Amino acid sequence: MEISTIKKILENAKIMLDIEASDKFQIINKLVHALNTSKDKEEMLNNAVIQREKIGSTGIGNGIAIPHTRSMVVKNLMVSIGRLVKPIDFGALDKKPVRLVFLLVAPPYASKREYLILLGKIAETFNEISADEKLFSISDEKEFKAELSKLFGV
Amino acid sequence: MDKQLLLLISLQELDILRKDRIKEEEVGFEIGNIKKMEEARESIVSQLKDHIYRKYTRLTKRYGSAVVPVVNNICQGCYLLLPTQMISPDQENLSVITCPNCGRILYWID
Numbered sequence: 001m002e003i004s005t006i007k008k009i010l011e012n013a014k015i016m017l018d019i020e021a022s023d024k025f026q027i028i029n030k031l032v033h034a035l036n037t038s039k040d041k042e043e044m045l046n047n048a049v050i051q052r053e054k055i056g057s058t059g060i061g062n063g064i065a066i067p068h069t070r071s072m073v074v075k076n077l078m079v080s081i082g083r084l085v086k087p088i089d090f091g092a093l094d095k096k097p098v099r100l101v102f103l104l105v106a107p108p109y110a111s112k113r114e115y116l117i118l119l120g121k122i123a124e125t126f127n128e129i130s131a132d133e134k135l136f137s138i139s140d141e142k143e144f145k146a147e148l149s150k151l152f153g154v
Numbered sequence: 155m156d157k158q159l160l161l162l163i164s165l166q167e168l169d170i171l172r173k174d175r176i177k178e179e180e181v182g183f184e185i186g187n188i189k190k191m192e193e194a195r196e197s198i199v200s201q202l203k204d205h206i207y208r209k210y211t212r213l214t215k216r217y218g219s220a221v222v223p224v225v226n227n228i229c230q231g232c233y234l235l236l237p238t239q240m241i242s243p244d245q246e247n248l249s250v251i252t253c254p255n256c257g258r259i260l261y262w263i264d
Contacts (some may be wrong), residue, residue: 040155048167051194055171056185070170072163072223072261093184108170108219116177123182 005114006121007154009106014080023097024059024090025050027082028067031103034080041073046104059092062130066122068104069113077106077115083136083144099136100129121152155247158206162250165210166221179200193220206250213251213258222253223263232256 014034021027032045048069052058059065080103087097102122106115122129128151129135135151138144168191175185199207222231227241234255242253247262 044160044163047164051164051168052171054194055187055191058183058184069167070174071167072221073263075223077227077264108166109225114248116181120181 002154006118006152007149009077009114009118010145010149010152010154011077012079013145015144016080016082017141018085018143019082020085021082023088024053024065024067027084027088027101028053028103029057031067031080031082031101034082034104034107035078035105037073043113044073045069045071049103049105049154057093058093059090059094059096059098060123060126061094062094062126063087063096063099063128064102064122064126065090065092065098065100065101065120066104066117068106068119070106070108074105074107074109077104078116079104079118081148082151125151156249158203159247159259159261161198161202162221163261165195165202166219168194168195168198169214177256195198199260209252210260217256217258221259224260225257225263229253229258229260230255231258236260253258 004012016034019030021030023081031044032042032049037045045130049067052069058067068100082101084099087099090098092098104115132147132151136146137149170190188194210220217231222229224230224236227236229236230251232255234253251260252258253260
């Protein structure tokens with residue numbers, strides 16, 4: 001159940017390889033935009049993710065950040081992943097600049113389980129993700145997803 | 155979208171965030187800035203009309219969530235299929251309306 005859930009989420013994730021951003025708010029903007037919702041929803045999602053970010057950085061360490069929130073405006077768990085050309089400061093716990101960002105937005109009610117499963121999975125494998133140089137040189141979206149699946153063991 | 159409804163949604167999202175804090179810390183995140191969260195909440199509450207905030211508080215106490223989405227014209231709080239006459243004017247969330255069955259505040263997600 002857990003494996004198939006994460007696999008499905010990864011398959012549907014929006015991937016932005018070699019994205020440019022000057023700060024964490026700009027990358028959050030771009031990744032929310034990649035989710036392809038309406039303009040109203042995009043604004044609300046942005047606010048909700050930034051609100052969460054303000055109470056504690058989601059830069060979990062080793063160049064990985066996982067901005068996330070629950071929001072009323074989405075029906076399903078939505079994920080976008082951005083790989084930065086130039087690492088940026090994310091106010092991370094270890095102060096290291098961030099080069100890979102996983103954005104997660106989930107509805108408050110349904111998908112509660114899968115949201116926490118994925119959040120936990122990324123947090124638990126962030127050292128492996130960070131050490132996988134292949135992940136940072138792949139230029140094909142499908143290969144990128146396959147490499148991530150391998151790291152997550154799904 | 156109605157401004158009061160927008161504020162209610164932000165308030166509920168913030169309250170969910172407060173509840174999620176312990177789970178987040180279990181996963182490995184550090185949530186340190188509680189003061190900022192409280193300030194943001196106070197700011198939202200100050201912009202809400204008194205009777206709407208009272209309704210929000212009452213519904214949250216009773217159900218856990220005061221604002222619920224409507225999906226396919228079904229209230230996601232009590233799963234009542236909403237009567238057609240109340241659907242059309244409010245599909246764009248132009249006012250704060252409540253479910254005729256459970257009383258929760260409705261937000262049209264589509």
